[in-house]
Amino acid sequence: MAAEVAGGGSHVTKQRILDVAERLFVERGFSSTSLRMITTDAEVNLAAVNYHFGSKEGMIEEVLKRRLAPLNRERVVALDALEALSVAPTVQEILKAYISAAVKLSRDPAAGGFLFLRLLGRAFTEPNEIVKRQMQQQYDEVARRYRRAFAKALPQLPEQELIWRMHFMFGAIAYAMAGSDIMQIVASCELKDVNDFNALSERLVHFLSAGLQAPVPTV
Amino acid sequence: MAAEVAGGGSHVTKQRILDVAERLFVERGFSSTSLRMITTDAEVNLAAVNYHFGSKEGMIEEVLKRRLAPLNRERVVALDALEALSVAPTVQEILKAYISAAVKLSRDPAAGGFLFLRLLGRAFTEPNEIVKRQMQQQYDEVARRYRRAFAKALPQLPEQELIWRMHFMFGAIAYAMAGSDIMQIVASCELKDVNDFNALSERLVHFLSAGLQAPVPTV
DNA sequence: GGTAGCATAAAACAAACGTTTAAACAGGGG
DNA sequence: CCCCTGTTTAAACGTTTGTTTTATGCTACC
Numbered sequence: 001m002a003a004e005v006a007g008g009g010s011h012v013t014k015q016r017i018l019d020v021a022e023r024l025f026v027e028r029g030f031s032s033t034s035l036r037m038i039t040t041d042a043e044v045n046l047a048a049v050n051y052h053f054g055s056k057e058g059m060i061e062e063v064l065k066r067r068l069a070p071l072n073r074e075r076v077v078a079l080d081a082l083e084a085l086s087v088a089p090t091v092q093e094i095l096k097a098y099i100s101a102a103v104k105l106s107r108d109p110a111a112g113g114f115l116f117l118r119l120l121g122r123a124f125t126e127p128n129e130i131v132k133r134q135m136q137q138q139y140d141e142v143a144r145r146y147r148r149a150f151a152k153a154l155p156q157l158p159e160q161e162l163i164w165r166m167h168f169m170f171g172a173i174a175y176a177m178a179g180s181d182i183m184q185i186v187a188s189c190e191l192k193d194v195n196d197f198n199a200l201s202e203r204l205v206h207f208l209s210a211g212l213q214a215p216v217p218t219v
Numbered sequence: 220m221a222a223e224v225a226g227g228g229s230h231v232t233k234q235r236i237l238d239v240a241e242r243l244f245v246e247r248g249f250s251s252t253s254l255r256m257i258t259t260d261a262e263v264n265l266a267a268v269n270y271h272f273g274s275k276e277g278m279i280e281e282v283l284k285r286r287l288a289p290l291n292r293e294r295v296v297a298l299d300a301l302e303a304l305s306v307a308p309t310v311q312e313i314l315k316a317y318i319s320a321a322v323k324l325s326r327d328p329a330a331g332g333f334l335f336l337r338l339l340g341r342a343f344t345e346p347n348e349i350v351k352r353q354m355q356q357q358y359d360e361v362a363r364r365y366r367r368a369f370a371k372a373l374p375q376l377p378e379q380e381l382i383w384r385m386h387f388m389f390g391a392i393a394y395a396m397a398g399s400d401i402m403q404i405v406a407s408c409e410l411k412d413v414n415d416f417n418a419l420s421e422r423l424v425h426f427l428s429a430g431l432q433a434p435v436p437t438v
Numbered sequence: 439g440g441t442a443g444c445a446t447a448a449a450a451c452a453a454a455c456g457t458t459t460a461a462a463c464a465g466g467g468g
Numbered sequence: 469c470c471c472c473t474g475t476t477t478a479a480a481c482g483t484t485t486g487t488t489t490t491a492t493g494c495t496a497c498c
Contacts, residue, residue, distance in 0.1 A: 013445080029346045031251045035486065045447055050487060052445095122344045125397050127248045164422045168391040172430075175390020176383075178344050202436055203383050210433030211391075211426040232475080254456065264477055269457060271475095 014052050016042040021063050022112050026119045030060055030128055057130045064123060064131065067105065067116040068138040074101040075142050079149060091153045092209045095169075098146060099201045102177060106197040114197075121178020124170065150212065157216060169208050176204055233271050235261040240282050241331050245338045249279055249347055276349045283342060283350065286324065286335040287357040293320040294361050298368060310372045311428045314388075317365060318420045321396060325416040333416075340397020343389065369431065376435060388427050395423055 020042040024033045035056055039046045053059035078097035082089045089097075105113040123131055143166075151162055177200075239261040243252045254275055258265045272278035297316035301308045308316075324332040342350055362385075370381055396419075 011445080027346060029250065031248065032346070034484075036484080045445095046486095047448090047488080048446075056486065122346070124394065125341045125344055127246060127251070127341070161422065164395075164419075165426055168395055168423065168426050171394020171397075172387040172391040175343065175394060176387055178390075200383075203380065204387065206433045206436045207384055207387050207430040211430035214425050214429030217421060217425045230475085253454075255454080264475095265456095266458080266478090267476075275456065 011052070013042075013044050013048055016044060017049060017052065017059065018063055018066060019112055021059060022067075022119060023115055025060075025063065026115050026122075029122070030126065030131065060128070060130055061134055063119075064134045065138070067113065068120070068134070071101055071105050072138055072142045074104065076145055079145055083149070089149065089153060091150065091212050092205060094146065094149050094153060095205045095209050095212075096201075099173065099204055102173075103197045103201045117177040117197075121174040121176075124174040154212065161216065165212050165214075168211065172208060173204060176200060230271070232261075232263050232267055235263060236268060236271065236278065237282055237285060238331055240278060241286075241338060242334055244279075244282065245334050245341075248341065249345065249350065279347070279349055280353055282338075283353045284357070286332065287339070287353070290320055290324050291357055291361045293323065295364055298364055302368070308368065308372060310369065310431050311424060313365065313368050313372060314424045314428050314431075315420075317361075318392065318423055321392075322416045322420045336396040336416075340393040340395075343393040373431065380435065384431050384433075387430065391427060392423060395419060 017038060021033070021038050024037055024041065027033075028037075035049050036046060039048060049056065049059055053062055075098055078101055079094070082093055082097050086093075102117060106117055107113070123135055126132065126135075147162070147166060150166065151157075151159070154162060157165075236257060240252070240257050243256055243260065247256075254268050255265060258267060268275065268278055272281055294317055297320055298313070301312055301316050305312075321336060325336055326332070342354055345351065345354075366381070366385060369385065370376070370378070373381060376384075
């Protein structure tokens with residue numbers, strides 16, 4: 001074993017790679033970021049990535065998993081707590097549980113958390129197979145649990161309609177979190193509080209709970 | 220001049236490149252799609268891209284512009300027509316004008332239109348500078364016009380709140396259009412009518428008009 | 439104190455990348 | 469007819485890509 005305690009394997013090198021990769025992925029995207037950019041910036045050897053993660057894709061997987069696993073675990077826990085508190089949580093309460101987990105991550109002292117939310121928005125629309133698989137895997141339980149909760153809170157809503165609305169919800173959240181660069185698309189709109197995730201989460205909850213509770217269309 | 224009529228420049232080669240590039244960009248993303256993949260698939264020479272578009276980025280620009288310019292022109296025209304019809308269009312009417320332009324594109328006989336909507340969802344979160352600039356440029360007028368229209372239809376909504384809600388709206392629409400692959404993230408949810416953009420647009424209008432008209436949060 | 443075993447280091451690998459070159463080809467007007 | 473212009477072709481350009489290899493350093497254990 002090296003500098004660390006046995007069994008751990010929490011090498012500085014590994015973490016430095018993940019930190020730098022996360023940041024560069026946000027700025028430049030997955031496939032446009034080369035291993036040489038990452039390793040140079042992280043001041044580690046080029047071969048370190050393949051040594052520690054097997055391949056570039058293995059590292060991408062780890063970058064996503066590192067933040068996404070705790071985030072979605074937190075979301076499930078928050079829903080657990082909510083359902084333990086009341087038998088029939090409202091749409092607004094469920095939404096708040098889902099979103100506030102992300103807000104908590106954005107204040108993570110490890111600091112990468114805030115950046116990661118921006119990466120997450122992009123990961124939702126990534127064509128890369130590794131990314132898609134990781135997203136499906138990490139969102140599987142969360143999606144199932146929240147779907148059941150929303151279904152109970154919105155009993156009059158047809159199943160297919162709920163699924164669609166949840167997709168709209170995921171889209172709005174991912175896009176909102178993805179953040180500041182894209183925001184400027186609505187040009188000439190100077191947007192305040194771009195990085196105030198608390199205010200953002202408030203606005204999102206209001207917007208989305210109204211959308212989810214919209215009257216059932218008569219089709 | 221070659222096979223075509225003079226002055227036109229509507230070369231088969233150019234169009235074949237754009238068609239294939241559009242499809243491959245949807246499947247694999249911008250930077251993961253090489254010129255060799257495109258030119259091989261389009262059965263044209265490798266150098267044709269640099270000859271006709273100057274560079275790969277020049278071609279990307281053209282791929283976006285070709286569909287986005289007519290789409291957003293249509294959106295502005297639809298809003299013009301709406302405002303000519305009534306002095307105070309409702310939120311729902313404005314939304315319908317914006318979205319139905321995309322639905323119309325999805326039925327374009329040139330057939331690429333439907334694919335392009337999926338590409339569009341990704342383009343909103345692309346870090347590539349050329350893509351970002353092109354999106355800003357193409358959305359500039361549309362965003363300004365619709366912002367003014369929504370502001371008139373929602374006079375009680377603070378300016379900043381409206382801008383945020385429009386961002387949520389853009390996100391939900393882009394994400395919804397981006398489509399089927401990502402849809403499967405909410406696993407174990409077999410989703411019907413994935414490519415029925417008419418039904419999708421109906422659902423989107425209901426969801427978003429409720430969100431946009433949500434009660435103003437007391438902050 | 440030597441010997442495992444993990445981690446780092448520098449160098450090389452073949453393959454793929456976007457781009458450029460220079461030659462061949464096509465058709466229309468002088 | 470030949471030249472001119474716009475297009476296509478094949479080949480090569482120099483970089484950069486992810487990955488592998490080989491050698492070295494370091495720590496813990498017997």
